[in-house]
Amino acid sequence: MNRFLITLFLLTTPIILLAQQQTDTVQIAFLADVHLQDLYGTLQDNPYKGIWNPTTGKYTLLRTMESQLHSTRIFNENYFAFLAALEDIAKRGIHYVALPGDYSDDGQPLHIRGLQQLLQYYTETYNIQFFITTGNHDPVGPFAQESGKDDFLGEGGKRQPIFSTTGNYKPDSNILPAVITRDITKMGYSGITDHLQEFGFFPKESYRYWPTPFSTYSTGNYSYAKAQTAAALSNRTYEVAPGYTVPDVSYLVEPTPGLWLLAIDGNVYIPKDTKASDPKNSKSYSEAGIGYNQVLSHKKHLVEWVHKIAMEAEQQGKTLIAFSHYPMVEFNDGASEAISALMGPDKWQLNRVPSEEVAQTFADAGLKIHFGGHMHLNDTGIQKTKKGNTLVNIQTPSLAAYIPAYKVLTVQPDGILEVNTISIDTVPRFDELFALYRMEYAFLKSQNHPELWDPTILEAKNYHAFTDWHLKELVRLRFLPDDWPKAFKEFMLQVSGADLLALTRMSSDDYATTLLHKKGNLKKWKKGLQKTQKELGQNKLVLSDFEQWNGLDLITDFYRIRSADQLALSDIGPERIRQYQYLAASFFKYQQKGDPIQDKLGLFLTILNRFLSGAPSSHFKVDLKSGAVQDLRPQ
Numbered sequence: 001m002n003r004f005l006i007t008l009f010l011l012t013t014p015i016i017l018l019a020q021q022q023t024d025t026v027q028i029a030f031l032a033d034v035h036l037q038d039l040y041g042t043l044q045d046n047p048y049k050g051i052w053n054p055t056t057g058k059y060t061l062l063r064t065m066e067s068q069l070h071s072t073r074i075f076n077e078n079y080f081a082f083l084a085a086l087e088d089i090a091k092r093g094i095h096y097v098a099l100p101g102d103y104s105d106d107g108q109p110l111h112i113r114g115l116q117q118l119l120q121y122y123t124e125t126y127n128i129q130f131f132i133t134t135g136n137h138d139p140v141g142p143f144a145q146e147s148g149k150d151d152f153l154g155e156g157g158k159r160q161p162i163f164s165t166t167g168n169y170k171p172d173s174n175i176l177p178a179v180i181t182r183d184i185t186k187m188g189y190s191g192i193t194d195h196l197q198e199f200g201f202f203p204k205e206s207y208r209y210w211p212t213p214f215s216t217y218s219t220g221n222y223s224y225a226k227a228q229t230a231a232a233l234s235n236r237t238y239e240v241a242p243g244y245t246v247p248d249v250s251y252l253v254e255p256t257p258g259l260w261l262l263a264i265d266g267n268v269y270i271p272k273d274t275k276a277s278d279p280k281n282s283k284s285y286s287e288a289g290i291g292y293n294q295v296l297s298h299k300k301h302l303v304e305w306v307h308k309i310a311m312e313a314e315q316q317g318k319t320l321i322a323f324s325h326y327p328m329v330e331f332n333d334g335a336s337e338a339i340s341a342l343m344g345p346d347k348w349q350l351n352r353v354p355s356e357e358v359a360q361t362f363a364d365a366g367l368k369i370h371f372g373g374h375m376h377l378n379d380t381g382i383q384k385t386k387k388g389n390t391l392v393n394i395q396t397p398s399l400a401a402y403i404p405a406y407k408v409l410t411v412q413p414d415g416i417l418e419v420n421t422i423s424i425d426t427v428p429r430f431d432e433l434f435a436l437y438r439m440e441y442a443f444l445k446s447q448n449h450p451e452l453w454d455p456t457i458l459e460a461k462n463y464h465a466f467t468d469w470h471l472k473e474l475v476r477l478r479f480l481p482d483d484w485p486k487a488f489k490e491f492m493l494q495v496s497g498a499d500l501l502a503l504t505r506m507s508s509d510d511y512a513t514t515l516l517h518k519k520g521n522l523k524k525w526k527k528g529l530q531k532t533q534k535e536l537g538q539n540k541l542v543l544s545d546f547e548q549w550n551g552l553d554l555i556t557d558f559y560r561i562r563s564a565d566q567l568a569l570s571d572i573g574p575e576r577i578r579q580y581q582y583l584a585a586s587f588f589k590y591q592q593k594g595d596p597i598q599d600k601l602g603l604f605l606t607i608l609n610r611f612l613s614g615a616p617s618s619h620f621k622v623d624l625k626s627g628a629v630q631d632l633r634p635q
Contacts (some may be wrong), residue, residue, distance in 0.1 A: 001553035011361040029096045030323065030407040031085060033102040033398035035137065037063070038114030039079045039433075046181040050152055050335070051160070055435045061110075064159060065437045066444065068153035069453045072376055074466075075105070077430050078400035081463055084427040085399055085406055090126040094262040094408065096255060097128055098263070099199075100373040101135025101325030101395060104528075106147060110183040112138070119199055129255055134192070134326035136375065137341045141282025142246040142269045143188035150175060153436055157443025188249040190233060190283060200263055201249055203227035209254040213235055213305040219316065240298050244271045244279045250302060252309055259411065260313050262367075264302065264324035264358055268294035290351055291326030291374065292358040303365055310366025319411050319624075323371040326352075329359045329381030333614035335607040342603040347483045361381035363391035368624045369417060371392070371409070376401040378421060378565045380615040382629060390627025394419060402471040403564040403571075404463060415624035418632070421617065423567060427463035434458045451477060459619035468560075468571065470633025475559055488600040492555060497546035500554075501532045502584055503598065504590040515550045533584070539582055546579060555579070555610070558604075561611045566618040566633070577612070584609050 013632035039060050042049075063075040089097060104111045122128045140147075154176040159167045161178040164185040169178055193201045203210035205224050211217065214237075215230035229235065237245050250265040251540025267268040269285035271277055276282030288294075295302055306322070313320035330336055336353050352375065362370070363385045369392045379395040396553075403423055410418040441455050454476075457469035480489055533543050557576070560568040569577060584605040590601055614633035623630075 006582060008558075020608045025413075026096070026256060026411045027092070028096040028098055028261070028321065028409045028411070029089045029092075029094045030098050030100060030101075030371045030394075030396045030409065031082075031399065032100045032325075032371075032396035032406075033073065033135070033400060034080055034099065034115075035073050035075070035102055035105055035398070035400045036082055036111055036115050036118075037061075037075055037079060037628055039076060041110045041114045043179075043181045043183045043367070044108065045183065046179055048162075048179045048181070051155060053433065053436055056432055060432055060433065061162075062150050062153050062436065063149065064440055065154045065457075066440070066449075066453055067600045069470060070478050072474065073398060073400040074470055075400075076464060077427070077463065078398075078404075078431055079400040080427050080429045080432070081404050081424050082118075084150055084463075085404075085422075085424050086122050086128075086235035086441075088422065088424065089406075090122065090128065092408070094547070096259075096261075096262065097130050098323050098371065099130065099132040100323045100371055101133055101266075102137045102139040102373060102398075103132060103135070106140050107138040107187045107192055108147065108184050109191065109195075110189060111186065112180075112192065114196050117198075124200075130260055131253060131255070132196060133248060133324055134202075134265045134267050136287060137215060137533075139188045139192050139267075139282075140186045140287070141188060141285055142267075142282055143282045145186050145189060145282040146190070147185050147186040148178075150178075157440040174468075179522040183247055185284075189249060193233060193247075193249055196443065197231075199262075200251065200253055201255075202231045205432055206254050207255060208257065209260075210251060211309075212251050213248060213301055216239075219312070230487050231596060238301060239301070240269065241271045241274050241609070244274065244285075247301070248299070250305070254318070255610040258318055260309070260318045260320045262306070262309060262320060262322040264303075264306070264322060266291055266295055266326040268298050270294065270298055289374075292328055292354045292362075296355075296358060296361060303312075303361055303547065306362060306367060307365040314366065319369070319415070321369060321409065321411070322367050325372065326374050327354055327372040327381070327393055327395055328342070328362050328367070329378055329391060330354060330356070330357055330371045330381045330606075331375055331379045331381055331393075331395050333379070333610040338603050338606045338610070342485070342488075342600060342607065343353055343483050344485075356383070359391055359393070360385050367391050369397055369622060370626070371407065373398070377563055378405065378567050378617050380565075380617045381628065382619065382627070384618075384627065392622050392627065392629060394591065397421070397564065397567070399424060402467040402560065403567045404467055405564075405567060417622040417624060418620075419622065420619045421567060423464065425462055425464035430463040430466060431458075431460070453477065470564065471559060474554055479559065480555070485600060486596065490605075492551035492599055496584065497549045497550045497554070497579065498529070498543055500551070501543070501546055501586065502529055503601070504583075504587045505529075505531060535586065536582070541579060541582055548582075549576070549579075558608055558611075561608070565611070565614060581612065 050061040055061045068075040119130045144460040146164045148168050150161040150169045152160040152162050154160025159175045162184050163178050173407050209222055210227045211231050219227050233247055239245050246269055248265050251263050253261050265547045267288040330353055339348050363383050364387050371394045373396050376398040377395045378397040383391045396407050405421050408420045460466040460469055557572050587605055615629055619632045621630045
């Protein structure tokens with residue numbers, strides 16, 4: 001990415017005049033899981049430019065639609081969404097922006113350079129200060145490592161491998177010869193912090209205070225010179241296991257009087273085999289995606305440091321806002337146990353759910369509010385402890401997933417925080433790559449590809465709709481095949497909403513007979529529907545509305561709610577939500593225990609109910625003194 005391309009983007013959007021920031025409040029924007037892939041970056045050691053886009057007349061380095069429809073994140077269009085979000089932030093006059101990790105694809109030089117140039121542009125042009133911390137994608141490991149992808153889009157719609165070294169991919173007739181470049185390696189801590197040192201990782205003279213877990217000074221004897229020495233990566237390491245020393249780039253910054261931003265490096269890289277592995281090789285370590293469950297076991301110095309910082313903030317009257325990549329509080333609205341029972345303990349990334357001990361530990365260490373990412377979810381979790389402490393964990397959505405959004409925190413007097421979630425629905429140039437996707441689709445179709453993606457996604461009218469299509473295809477192509485119990489999935493894919501209401505009045509054996517033989521238990525089925533119709537009328541619902549949707553629609557809305565929480569309600573509609581709630585209430589009223597299908601459906605509806613009744617996540621207020629969270633949405 002370069003300034004010429006940034007200027008081209010800005011020409012497509014209105015000119016923005018910055019408003020003066022209010023003196024009695026401070027605003028911070030949180031953008032998590034940006035996953036920037038520099039579509040228009042330049043490889044420094046290879047003449048390859050990407051694929052020619054006839055729509056723009058430019059070469060583009062993009063990934064295939066097939067690959068991004070099997071991923072929980074969009075690879076390409078989030079580039080434009082990030083630019084749109086930064087423009088929106090500038091328009092609102094916000095001068096502090098925190099990025100809680102995963103701001104790159106995989107920490108490659110190509111994409112980190114693009115991010116660096118982009119953040120520098122907005123710093124210089126709009127006086128925005130950026131504060132970032134690490135995610136499990138940046139860095140992927142503590143040290144640099146060879147890498148590459150075989151799913152870039154190449155000529156004729158074929159896959160184009162781009163790797164850092166030869167011999168890392170298996171060629172076939174649908175893959176072009178590999179492009180080799182060092183710009184696709186995965187950088188470790190040294191490369192990441194070197195490129196991005198100006199955005200919080202290293203101190204600035206303008207900061208009023210900037211310590212690390214390893215620095216020895218305090219606010220009373222702080223100096224910029226001392227901070228510079230403490231910032232050296234060699235002074236920010238710990239021993240994760242005997243003989244295995246890795247960096248920890250956590251830091252605290254006071255960018256304006258009274259505001260302390262605590263950037264926690266929650267990455268934990270644990271050696272796989274301490275007797276036979278190289279301590280300087282990233283391949284010797286497990287990945288960091290599990291998060292805070294491993295911080296408690298292998299990074300205990302962080303808990304002690306957080307407690308120290310929280311005590312100092314309390315004593316000095318500072319407002320302490322913590323952010324990191326990983327959630328500190330369970331993000332499934334208390335439904336994790338039911339999810340495990342329905343899907344299995346190794347599904348739905350349940351290994352990434354922080355234990356209650358994590359939330360209790362950091363709440364009792366003094367943290368009151370924390371912004372996380374990692375899960376690409378919009379959610380608010382609240383943990384109260386026996387000691388009377390409360391931690392509010394705010395999950396920031398990803399711009400690369402449904403619904404694309406970021407959070408704005410307004411710090412008000414007397415410990416009151418207002419949190420607003422800003423959807424990025426309209427994104428200039430979001431359809432800029434569609435001609436290339438059509439070429440890809442034509443090639444896959446000519447090869448009789450067994451699982452073609454649905455080209456209807458290319459009819460999306462805006463970025464919000466595009467991410468919705470991404471989620472629907474992700475459900476069809478990945479989630480349903482990989483996560484759902486086969487018998488329950490097959491059952492759900494052949495029923496309507498009215499059928500599910502009938503099921504509440506009969507056993508699944510009877511219902512299966514009805515489906516297969518049409519007339520076998522029709523009398524019993526009709527009797528059940530007659531009871532349902534009476535109750536529906538009492539609840540101001542109509543049976544015909546339940547016939548308008550099916551099990552797949554319900555499952556898709558289930559994922560919408562899980563991903564976007566309150567943000568998804570307008571897409572689904574209040575009437576459909578009422579129908580789902582009535583179905584759940586009716587089911588629990590008549591449920592027959594021990595029936596296999598009904599047991600699964602009971603778990604499913606329990607999870608859906610939990611998602612629909614979680615803490616406010618769209619627009620709400622947090623009282624730091626009491627820990628109370630108040631919904632600010634119009635009722």
